[in-house]
Amino acid sequence: MNPENYIILAALLFAIGTVGVMIRRNALIIFMSIELMLNSCNLALATFAYAWGNLEGQLAAFFVMVVAAAEVVVGLAIIVTIYRTRKSTSVDEANLLKL
Amino acid sequence: MPFEFTMPEFRLIAPVLIVFGVACIGILIEALVPRQQRFVVQSTLACLSLVAALGATIVNWQAQSFQPVVNGVMMLDGPTYFMWTMLLLFTLFSLLLFGERQLGGGASAFAASAAAVPGSKLEADSSAARMEHTEIFPLALFALSGMLVFPAANDLLTMFVAIEVMSLPLYLMASMARRRRLLSQEAALKYFLLGSTSSAFFLFGVALVFGYAGSFAFADVAAAIHSPTAGHGLLVAGVGMLSVGVLFKVGAVPFHSWTPDVYQGSPTPVTGFMAVCTKIAAVGGLLRLFYVALGAARWDWQLLVAIVAVLTIVVGSVVAVVQTDIKRMLAYSSIAHGGFILTAVVGTYTSQTGLHEGYVGSVGAVMFYLAAYGFATLGAFAIVTLVRNAGGEATNLSAWAGLGRRSPVLAGLFGLFLLSFAGIPLTGGFIGKFSVFESAWEGGFWWLVVVAVVMSLVAAFFYMRVIVIMFFSEPAEGTQIGSASWLTWVPILVGAVATLVLGILPGGVLELAAGAAGFLR
Numbered sequence: 001m002n003p004e005n006y007i008i009l010a011a012l013l014f015a016i017g018t019v020g021v022m023i024r025r026n027a028l029i030i031f032m033s034i035e036l037m038l039n040s041c042n043l044a045l046a047t048f049a050y051a052w053g054n055l056e057g058q059l060a061a062f063f064v065m066v067v068a069a070a071e072v073v074v075g076l077a078i079i080v081t082i083y084r085t086r087k088s089t090s091v092d093e094a095n096l097l098k099l
Numbered sequence: 100m101p102f103e104f105t106m107p108e109f110r111l112i113a114p115v116l117i118v119f120g121v122a123c124i125g126i127l128i129e130a131l132v133p134r135q136q137r138f139v140v141q142s143t144l145a146c147l148s149l150v151a152a153l154g155a156t157i158v159n160w161q162a163q164s165f166q167p168v169v170n171g172v173m174m175l176d177g178p179t180y181f182m183w184t185m186l187l188l189f190t191l192f193s194l195l196l197f198g199e200r201q202l203g204g205g206a207s208a209f210a211a212s213a214a215a216v217p218g219s220k221l222e223a224d225s226s227a228a229r230m231e232h233t234e235i236f237p238l239a240l241f242a243l244s245g246m247l248v249f250p251a252a253n254d255l256l257t258m259f260v261a262i263e264v265m266s267l268p269l270y271l272m273a274s275m276a277r278r279r280r281l282l283s284q285e286a287a288l289k290y291f292l293l294g295s296t297s298s299a300f301f302l303f304g305v306a307l308v309f310g311y312a313g314s315f316a317f318a319d320v321a322a323a324i325h326s327p328t329a330g331h332g333l334l335v336a337g338v339g340m341l342s343v344g345v346l347f348k349v350g351a352v353p354f355h356s357w358t359p360d361v362y363q364g365s366p367t368p369v370t371g372f373m374a375v376c377t378k379i380a381a382v383g384g385l386l387r388l389f390y391v392a393l394g395a396a397r398w399d400w401q402l403l404v405a406i407v408a409v410l411t412i413v414v415g416s417v418v419a420v421v422q423t424d425i426k427r428m429l430a431y432s433s434i435a436h437g438g439f440i441l442t443a444v445v446g447t448y449t450s451q452t453g454l455h456e457g458y459v460g461s462v463g464a465v466m467f468y469l470a471a472y473g474f475a476t477l478g479a480f481a482i483v484t485l486v487r488n489a490g491g492e493a494t495n496l497s498a499w500a501g502l503g504r505r506s507p508v509l510a511g512l513f514g515l516f517l518l519s520f521a522g523i524p525l526t527g528g529f530i531g532k533f534s535v536f537e538s539a540w541e542g543g544f545w546w547l548v549v550v551a552v553v554m555s556l557v558a559a560f561f562y563m564r565v566i567v568i569m570f571f572s573e574p575a576e577g578t579q580i581g582s583a584s585w586l587t588w589v590p591i592l593v594g595a596v597a598t599l600v601l602g603i604l605p606g607g608v609l610e611l612a613a614g615a616a617g618f619l620r
Contacts, residue, residue: 007310014303021296030292037299041306048310057309060256064302067263071295074267078274078287084216085284091292094285097360 006047013040027079027089038068108168111159111175114152114183119244121148125237137233138207142198145236146191149243153187156180165619167253171316174253174387177615181466182250182383189375189473190243192590196368196481197235201584203491208366208484209235209275210283217280232275239372242268246376250383254315255305255341255392258384262301262344265380266294269373276366278491286364293357294347301344307337308392317392318620324395338393338400342407345388348381349437352410359422362430367492370426371480371590374433375473382440382469386462389444390451391618397447405445409550411438416558425483425494428561429476432520435558436472440465442551443535446542450617458541459609462616464534467609471527471601475519478594482513487581496565501574509580510569512595517566519598521559527601530609 013036020033042061049057083089109116125141132140160180167174200207209232212225245265252258274287309315311333312323324334347354362370393400415435422428443461454460459467486493486502486509493499503510519528532555536548601608 010306014299017299018296021292027288027292031295034292034295034299037296038302041299041302044303044306045309048306048313051310052313054313056256056315057306060305060309060315063256063260067260070267071263074270075291075295078270078284078291081214081274082284082288085281091288094288096282096285097289097364 003047003051007044010040010044010047013037013043025090025092027082027091030091031075031079035068035072038064038071105170107170108166111164111166111168112173113155113159114187115244115247117148117152117155118187118240118247121145122237122240122244125234125240129234129237134230138198138200138231141233141236142194145194145240146198148240149187149191149194153184153191156183156187160184167619171318172254172257173248173251174391174619175251176619177617178383178386178462178466179251181612181615182379183247185379185466185470185473186243186246186376189379189477190239190372192477192593193368193372193376194236194239195586195589196371196477196484197239199368199484199583199586202484202487202581202587203277205229206277207231207235208277208368210277210280213275217284235272235275235369238268238272242266242272242372243376246380249380250387252384252387253317253391255308255317255320256315258388259298259302259305261384262298262348265377266298266348269369269377270294272369273361273365273373275369276364279364282364283366284364286361290357290361297344297347297354300340300347304337304340304342304344307333307340311337317387320392321395321620324393334396335399338396339403341388342400342403345381345385346407348377349385349441350378350411350434351407351437351441352414352434353407355411355414355434355437358434359427359430362433363424363426363494367426367480367484371477374429374476374480378433378437379469379473382437382444382465386444386465387618390447390449390462391620394447394451401445401447404441405544405547408438408441408445408547411435411441412551412554413438416554416561419558420561420564422561423496425496425499425565426480428496428565429479429483432558432562433476435554436468436520439532439535439551439555440468442539442544442547443468445544445547446539448538448542452542455541458537459534459613460616461535461538461542462618463609463613464531464538466612466615467601467605468531468535470608470612471519471531471598474594474597474601475516475526475528478591478598479513479516479520481587481590481594482509482516484587485509485581485583487579488577493575493578496568498575498578499565500568500572502578503570504574505578506580512591514566514569515595515598517562519602521562522555523559525599525602527598527605529602530605531601534609 017037045057215222248261276283312320419431519526522532
């Protein structure tokens with residue numbers, strides 16, 4: 001296996017996630033894009049761990065998964081609250097705070 | 100790989116353990132203590148835990164316990180102890196503001212039921228039943244435990260976990276305002292989405308630097324930079340993405356757009372906590388990351404951070420001029436302060452790069468600046484909670500007109516904090532600005548200092564504008580000074596005294612900061 005391909009895949013996934021965050025309007029889809037970014041980091045970590053022949057990177061992937069799970073809890077709580085208030089999860093409508 | 104288990108140094112990491120432990124106990128209190136007593140129990144316990152943690156920090160600092168702890172994932176050295184002391188002290192003052200209930204007629208600044216839809220019957224019922232979210236205290240302690248770990252973290256993975264532990268509770272705290280709940284929820288949504296994105300960038304940076312060095316430990320990264328085995332591009336990309344994550348938390352331009360919205364929408368005591376403690380923790384982590392792990396690669400990041408510093412100072416100072424909301428104005432002011440702090444970071448004027456006798460150096464200057472900024476900012480936000488009208492806090496600048504005639508003491512104190520922000524002599528802000536500019540100048544970034552000094556004049560203009568509005572215009576209709584208990588007055592008065600002391604007799608704290616400036620590697 002050539003680690004380089006996996007790193008390129010991770011970078012691609014990360015880029016897709018970043019684009020998703022920037023162009024999508026639905027808070028839930030943005031949130032999913034962020035999760036995609038985190039998971040692309042996991043792939044990169046695992047690949048580098050393989051390339052270096054140590055376990056640290058794989059271990060880190062577990063930490064990231066736990067953190068991502070905690071983030072889901074907080075994020076969904078906030079998005080659900082917003083949805084119940086506004087009946088919409090579009091981030092374009094969250095525009096009360098402006099100069 | 101052989102696995103060795105060493106007992107963690109419980110005595111040395113006691114401050115983190117106490118704060119985290121009491122936060123966990125706070126969750127149990129929610130379940131076990133009757134509702135009427137919860138607020139008092141939670142607030143007292145949280146404050147006591149901070150006092151205990153502060154005591155433990157000072158005892159360990161006095162004993163000169165400078166060493167790596169918990170298998171080397173955290174490093175206890177001068178900067179760590181200085182940051183911990185500041186964080187615990189300022190969180191204590193923030194919690195006093197959290198506990199203020201006299202201002203709202205017996206109700207705290209937090210929503211009676213954050214789950215109730217604004218304007219619904221449930222919300223009215225829960226207000227009438229005097230429900231309160233006392234979870235705010237454990238949440239603050241959880242955030243604080245992340246903030247304590249962040250500037251002490253000695254490897255990239257610990258840093259990532261710490262950045263999340265400090266952010267996640269803050270997202271929730273931002274959404275819990277009692278009044279103007281739509282704004283508060285919107286602030287939380289923006290903070291959450293942007294904050295998580297920046298954490299993802301940070302994490303990808305961690306992965307890339309791990310790919311470069313083959314280890315997360317700062318010492319190994321520094322060693323790998325000295326004798327590289329992987330391509331330089333990997334390092335540069337990694338450093339860039341790490342910077343995005345940390346500079347977002349500092350609130351530096353172009354990663355600042357969340358700051359004004361979140362500062363305006365959050366409950367004011369939370370804004371004060373965020374403005375002071377998040378900034379201290381973020382700058383502390385930034386310093387260790389850039390100086391200890393990436394110090395040898397500073398030619399790669401110095402110019403980048405210098406440009407960010409210029410942008411931050413310019414945008415923060417210029418956009419603040421046109422703000423009409425006092426909390427937004429303070430937010431832009433806090434952005435500009437982040438920029439001034441970055442000038443010293445860029446200077447990298449430390450004992451490694453040839454610190455002259457009698458100079459404070461970059462790390463010491465930044466720490467002194469943070470102390471001066473912290474006291475003034477917390478005091479200023481405490482005063483914002485006091486200026487009220489029928490709808491709660493009156494944050495529009497027009498409502499602040501003529502405050503000096505209505506309450507000369509309050510307006511005078513706010514004026515003092517603004518003068519400190521502006522960097523007028525005899526205030527802590529002046530000494531802070533002077534020492535960070537000195538570090539940047541000695542580090543060879545004279546052009547950065549020139550820009551920063553010119554922009555401080557622009558910044559001084561809008562601070563003066565607020566003072567003029569407060570003292571030289573007709574009092575606004577309907578604005579009142581809320582009657583607060585000692586819980587609000589302690590942060591204001593301590594902030595005012597500290598601002599003056601740091602300005603007139605800075606010697607002691609400056610020496611302390613300069614003496615604590617050495618990173619252990």
